[in-house]
Amino acid sequence: MVAKRIIPCLDVNEGRTVKGINFVSLRDVGDPVELGAHYAREGADELVYLDISATHEGRHTFTKLVERIADHINIPFTVGGGISTMEDAERLLNAGADKISVNSAAIANPQIIDTLANRYGCQFVVSAIDAKLTPDGRWLATTHGGRRLTDKELFAWAHEVQERGAGEILLTSMEHDGVRQGYPCELFAQLCSQLSIPVIASGGAGSIQDIADVLTKGKADAALAASIFHYGTYKISEVKKALAEQGINVRL
């Protein structure tokens, strides 16, 4: 059986990891390679690096960084943030990324998923969806960190990206992100049972039980979290051990 995955997410600004505390074992917690290697040693199954740089210079630094990550990290990693053209995706693939995540670019131009999947395989394409609950009870995809609603209904859009060739969906509920009160398990369960591709649950983990719930009740294939790992609330090894004790299949 495929193990459920635990994926720390690292935000990178101008080549440096932004959030985080000082892990005693690390010389430079702001170095995305060193922090990523630390997580890999602790048992992370994959890493996600999100470029939040606003400048052209920052983008260039990020590509150089991806090359260093590929040199040093021996587990799969996904990169995302600001990928809007095929050229962006190819640049990051050539730098050594295993997967890229696309969000706004796919909303603006859904065809980019088909093109990427046909050229590089569906395993290369992660479709990131930031969803928000509207007052009339519908879940819609958003862009710009949840600030702009689109006309794409979550379930229809998730099916569409699957049909177009996305290999995975990374779903964040903007209602739950950053609140640390748990993931919306019913939403995930509904989506996961409809799709044939894996779904990564993102945004909302405040405790180990939250992660356990989204992987069992929520049927998610993987859980992505940032704060609880960066701020040292839990170690990845500690989370995985606790999940295993609940009978969840994880790689120890």
Added chain:
Amino acid sequence: MIAIIDYKMGNLRSVKNALSRLGAEYTVTDDAAAIVAADKVLLPGVGYAAQAMANLRERGLVDVIRGLRKPVLGICIGMQVLCRYSEEGDTPCLDVFDTDVRLFKASEDLKVPHMGWNSISNLDSKLFKGVDEGSYVYFVHSYRPGLCQDTIATSRHGDLFSAALKYENFYGTQFHPEKSGDVGEKILSNFLAL
């Protein structure tokens, strides 16, 4: 010197990086003479099996690879083309390993592609020296080789399939040792030590 065969089937960067981390010297080539001259040969690749076979034929490498008598390691599609036949594009393959490659059948409980960390069992080769039964390795594939007399590791996704194969000097892993953390590094270093 390790020859990494470059037949335009995906990015070779992670395989090169993995060999560099292990301190191995390698050359990336599609030149028959360089492949024959190397101490060991790696046949990596991701993509479409029929395309992989076409690319090998185009470079005149089919008989070169079959004729190798030094350790050869096929990874992912590189392993699949060493089998008899692949359903992916309905293509005859190099016929080294005694099995066919067929599509997983997706269902509500079985997601395809088979992507992520899965455990390997029935380990039966020097390739797995120091690797524990049930260790997890990283897979990304939609087609898989069946069980056969050449099977040296199994994994389960729905049915059991061959996670690794061996016939004489030929080895193959369906998983990606170059992305499988410390376990993968151990397997690669075992191959380098053959």
